[in-house]
Amino acid sequence: MSETVRQIKEQVMNLACRPTTSAPNDTDDESDEDDYVEPTP
Incomplete structure (x- = not known):
């Protein structure tokens, strides 16, 4: 277990040591969430 x-x-x-390249991706994910919303008729 210890290993x-x-x-x-x-x-x-x-x-944690890696550069935060996911930071800009997080903002993109927030905008992408709108794509999953059902389109209004």
Whole structure:
């Protein structure tokens, strides 16, 4: 168990160290949510 937990922690640290390239994607996702709304007749 300790080995898997260590691997998970390493992955989390790697994600945290990565540049926040997902920040602009989050804003795009918010605008994309409108696409999922049923079109009005």
